[in-house]
Every structure is written in structure tokens, then in C-alpha cells.
Amino acid sequence: MRLKHFVITILLIYVFVVCGGFLLYRINIVYPQIVTQILLHHQLDLRAIQKSFSVEENNLMLLLYDWSKWDDLYEYMENSNEDFVKSNLVDSILSDMNLNGIFFFNDKNQLNTGIEEEKNGIRTYDFSSLEFGLQDVFAEFRWPSNIDVNCKFQYADKVDQLALLCVSTIQDSNEEKPKNGYLAFSRTIDIEEIKAVTGANFKVSTIPENMTNLISIRKMLNLNKLSSRYVMGVANESQGTMDFSIEVKYEKSSLPTLIDYQTSIMVLILLLIPMVMIFIISKFFLNPLADMSLFILSLRQGDESVVLPHSGFIVEVKVFSRALKELMVHVESERLMLEQKSMTDALTGVKNRRAFDEGVSDLWRTAPRQSKPIVLIIADIDYFKNFNDSLGHQKGDDALKAVALALKAGCRRPSDQLYRYGGEEFAITIALEKAEDVDVVMTSFQHMVASLQYPHPSSPITPFITVSMGACLIAKPGDWMKDYSYKTAVEISDKALYESKRSGRNNYTLHVLTVDGADLVDKNTDLSCASISDLTSSKNSDFNDNKDIKK
DSSP: OOHHHHHHHHHHHHIIIIIHHHHHHIIIIIHHHHHHHHHHHHHHHHHHHHHHHHHHHHHHHHHHHHHHTOHHHHHHHHHOOHHHHHHHSOTTHHHHTTOSEEEEEETTSOEEEEEEEETTEEEEOOGGGOSTTHHHHHHHOOOOOTTOEEEEEEEETTTTEEEEEEEEEOOOTTSOSOOOEEEEEEEEEOHHHHHHHHOOOEEEEOOOTTOTTOOBTTTTSSOOSOOSEEEEEEEETTTTEEEEEEEEEOOGGGSOOSSOHHHHHHHHHHHHHHHHHHHHHIIIIIHHHHHHHHHHHHHHTTOTTOOOOSOOOHHHHHHHHHHHHHHHHHHHHHHHHHHHHHHBOTTTSSBOHHHHHHHHHHHHHHHHHHTOOEEEEEEEETTHHHHHHHHOHHHHHHHHHHHHHHHHHHOOSTTOEEEEEETTEEEEEEEOSSGGGHHHHHHHHHHHHHTTOOBOTTOSSOSBOOEEEEEEEESSOOGGGGGSOHHHHHHHHHHHHHHHHHTTSSSEEEEEEETTEEEEEOTTOOTTTSOGGGOOSEEEOOOOOOOOOOO
């Protein structure tokens, strides 16, 4: 079977499986879920609208019921005491109670006293002068009996205003005496406020004459069919009528479609991908891969005159893969071996200067994240030139190996690294648990070398090999290290090494690098108690003062 045919077959299967599966998933799962979510959103909008009008009605009913059961009001309806009107129907009563009308009716449904809000103030009206068609509403109103409260919404098309009218029987506070009249409250409903609270876009209007079968908003709360427009009525249970209609609209673009624009684009992309893949894979992969397979196979057989053919099969892909894998394994092993050799000092077997540059650079970069103190140490064998001059370079090489082993033994953890820095100098990098451990670490390296008791007959300070050390401590690594290079720490350690040599050798000198620079630290300084800014016995800014000191 040809590789190209195999790939084309796979891609065609991909088209049927992926595109078909995508469409089925869209039609059977995604689309119904979207419809359900939007339908639920519409239901919540309708429920919020219905609840808002119900709250308005209930609030006014409670206020009205409280007023209608005053003993003073009951007595006024009995005796027509004008003191009650003067003390209660004051100018501010409507604004205080958010009303636009208060009306007293006798038990024969005749207007006794009423006040209604007008632009020029508040005044008393007779029944025929009531605004917004309220006289018609009262004429058709189903007056309550006993202690009931009846309400009715009235929408005025001319002024685009919705008013709520509630009527209650006037009785004594104990509701023991018979009613002697009716109390009516009128309140204007702020439709824009309800829109803001519910977040729904709706319009209020009178009941259309051609809509005799208008559905109540309460019955619309459990929608089962999605639409961009819902028209329903607000039913008046006490009157047995519809008070007004509500039309809720949604943008048609907000309604889902079975196959929307994004789905169409996605299907088109899924169809184009295989064709593009066939072209690209054939041109840039399949044909060259087959040609290279034959070419590599011919080369392995020793035919150097072979040219690249223009056809191939799956078996050639396998041959090419095996040959390439073998070649890669061979090249990788050679590379690792060469890299290992390039990073290892041939004499001592420890890492060399090249490995030091890479390792310290990585340590410098990662130290701020680790947040552990780090120290860079440069150790130098004391009077090593005298050793070579007196015993010869072969003995000197043996001594270097012994010192390297001793220093290596002092590196306790895997993160501790030892490098041959050059000649008789070694470099050590260590991540400390706490800064005050640096003295123990420095001393331990000197003890490891001293414990060798490697003879050094030409040393003027001791009959055995010793080392001098200089170190740079970064006690608190942080982002400030970006302002420096690891070479700064090397330079500081080298400066400290020369100070150790000046002070008699077989000792160590420590500098601390902080954001403010480098400070010399006395061996008796308590690093656990002193802050980094306090670790200063002398300030050193000249790191290039490397006077000639004999090895």
C-alpha cells in the first residue's frame, strides 16, 4: 500500500468522523442546551416582571388596609368631621406615601372626599373631575365586601402612564362594626424603574380588542417554546378581567439557530484541513520521505552513485526510520561522550573551567527562585610552584589529583560542585541552608586538605600541602542579582583569595555581595544575628587590585 493512499484514506475517515461527530454534537447536545438556557433566561425575565407588578400591588394593598381600619377614619365617615381631613389630608401626604390620589367613598359608592396630585399642587375633586379616566374605573369597579381589598391597574395611552388603584372597606380597628364606606388609593407605577430592576425590555399597553384569548403572564412563566416576542396580559383576579398587556421583545440575533455562523465556519475549516494537509504532506513530507528512504538505503549498501528517486512505499518509511534512528543513536552517543570530555578535566577527573562557566551561570540565574544562600569559593594550593620546582611536575600532577579528591569529599550534597579552575586553583559552588554555615563549610574544606598530610617539603609555612581560599557569599539571593553577573562573584572570590595569601596563606577570606556591593566579613562575625547591610568590616570597591603574589 502506498503511503500517500494510506494518508488520504486516514484523512477521509477524519472528515466523516470529525465533521459528522461535530454536527451531531451540535444538533443533539449543544443546540438543545443553548435553547434550554435561553428559555430559562426568558422565563426568569417574565417571572421578574410579574413579581415586580405583584410587589407593587401587595405594597399598596398593605398600606391601604392599614389606613382603612383607623378608628378616626371610621368616625369621620360616620360624622363627616372636617378636622380629620385637615389633620390627615395635608399637602405632603401624597408625596410622603408615594401616591397620586386618596379618595373616600360612602357605602353607596359615592365620592365623599378626594385629593389628587396635579402639576400645580394638590386639590379636592368631585367625582366627575378625576383624571386619567378614574371616574370610569370607579364606575366599573367591583367594590369589595367585608374586609377585602380589590385592586386594578389602569393604563392611559395618551400619557403613557400606568396607575394602580386599590379599594378597601372602611371599618373600625377591631373589624367588629359594619363597613361605612370605602377608601381608595391611586399610585403611578414607574415602568422604567421596573425595567431597570428586571433588566427586561418590555412595553405596556392596553388590551388589544382583537386579543380576546390573551394568555395571562402567570401562565407564561413555564415557557416551552422559544420566541423573540411574547405578548401576555396581567389578570385582575378580583375583577375577573385583564388590566393591561405586556409585550416582551428580544433581539432575533440573540436566539440560537440549529447551524449557526460559527458552526458553518467550523465545518468548512474541518473540511479544508484534510485537503490542505494532503497537499502539504505530499509535497513536503511523503514524496521527500520516500526519496530519502531509498537514498539512505542505497548509501548503507555502499552505492554512492545513487540519486534520489521520486516514488516510495510505507516499507521505505520503516527503513528510513530505522536507519535514521541508528544514525541518531550513534551521533547522540558520540555527542554525549565529546560533551563529557569537554566538560571534564583530564588530569583530576573533576569538572573543568568550561563546565564552571556554565554551572555558575545557571546557579546565578536560579538562585533568586531557590532563596537559599550560595557561596562561590576559589581554593589555591599554597606554594605549588615551589612544589613543582622541588619534586617535579609528575609529583605535582599527583598532588593535584589528591587535593581534588579531598575537596570532592567535602562536597556533601549533589548540588555541591567542584571545578578545576585552572592550574592549582579549584572552584567550589555550594547552596547553604543558612548563611552562618559558611564558616563551617570553609573550615571543612581546609581540614579535608590538611587531613591528607600530603608532604610539601618546600613549603615555608608547613611540611604538608595546604590551601588558601577566597569566597563570595550571597546571603540573600533576589532579583537584585540581575544587576550583577556571576563574573562579579568570581572577581570578588579571586580578590578574597589574594587577601588570604597576603595574610599568611593556609586560611580563607570571605566577602558578602549584597545589593549595595561587596563587604569583607570578619571570621568572628555572627552571620545569624547580623543583617546583610551590617556585615561590613571594610568596604571594597576595587576588585582589580591583584598584585603579584607568588604561588
